[in-house]
Amino acid sequence: MSFLRLGVFAAAASAVAVAALGPPPPAAAQDVARGAAHYQLCAACHGDQGAGSEPRGAPAIAGLPGWYVDAQLRKFRSGQRGYAPDDETGLQMRPMATALRTDEDVASVAAYVARLPPAAPAPTLAGDATRGQALFAPCSACHGPDGGGNEALKGPRLAGQPDWYLLAQLVKFKSGARGAHKDDATGAQMRAMASTLVDERAMLDVVAYVRTLRAGEGAR
Template identity: 45%
Template sequence: MKRLALLLCVVLAACSNDNVPDVSSEKAAADALQVLQQSSSADGKALYAACAACHGAKGEGNVALSAPSLVNQQDWYLFRQLNGFRSGLRGSHPQDGYGAQMQAIAKTLPDEAAVNAVVSYIASFSAEPAAKTLDGNIKRGADYYSNLCGACHGPAAEGNDKLQAPALAGVDDWYLLKQFDHFRDGIRGADEADRYGYQMGMMGKTLPDAETAKDVIAYIQSLAD
């Protein structure tokens, strides 16, 4: 679980606004690869050291590096996404430069024990809702969320592990918007083998425009206040 969490940190850091890794993120990826190669698969704390450069010592994230907070992501979801990178279900699209970077790192994890070790270490951090960075029409967003998102992600965006729908409240709003754009544009979830990603890819096309997406995410962010 610990190595998985570390790889996930780097994977999430790879999703920037322009999908093109910059020098700092490339260095973080190189550092992560070195740590993964030198650390025990059971040493989540040591493995997380490579994540901390982008995601922070306590998983708080860094918007300047396009590295989302990890502390508001559920452990089962982190585990699934990290394995998605390892298998190639995520990060294979040619326009997803950061995803490709994370995929390369994830594939260095030798087994699921390593993945579990990193995730377990991240789970030891204190959770705190991410800071608001986007504005939108919360009332309109609430209407769209209730009609299109709430059935899976929950009325308070608390998530539903039985449906494999992660919690959204408290997650970085800028990161949610970027991932929604990826689903809408087919950059993420285009592979039918990625069952849940493919489902979200279809949902990403249901909102009428980019402003509505911001409204929905502004509403989700308000649920964490």
């Protein structure tokens, strides 16, 4: 009998304790909190709000899709990105990505970055958007006609990215400083597409057109 009373008391005490502590936070919220802690390192170059910094060569990452940030961080960690001697900013980013020790750390930062409000970068380059629209046609297959991206095809959102960053990446894809690693399948795809832009003028025009895109602004 006394055991029964003890059991009832223990159960009641546990119920009170659980009620007092409240329900555990959902897993996603835990991820974001963990991501926020890890993001302190990223903030040194990408800024507190992920708005990026051109002098540091750090792109705006706020609001980028979590799957894309996750994939890129994994590429940096494994050396599929940031491997080329002439990719100065990639070489800078690679060790920072290795500071994220586990896949869960990477996922948590990606989740945190995805929740940051996207920045609105100011234009820094001049190009012919009309000519760029024609050149953008092949890009739209993966990145979407409105530059909103397509997760199924692993094409990230381009709209809202700083123009200097887009140009720098096109140059890197074309030269092989990005996307030429043997294990980087999506990079290889993008390299082939970048090679269709014959010169820097063509790249500037495409970038100028991308700057006019306003994909999913209301839905972000």
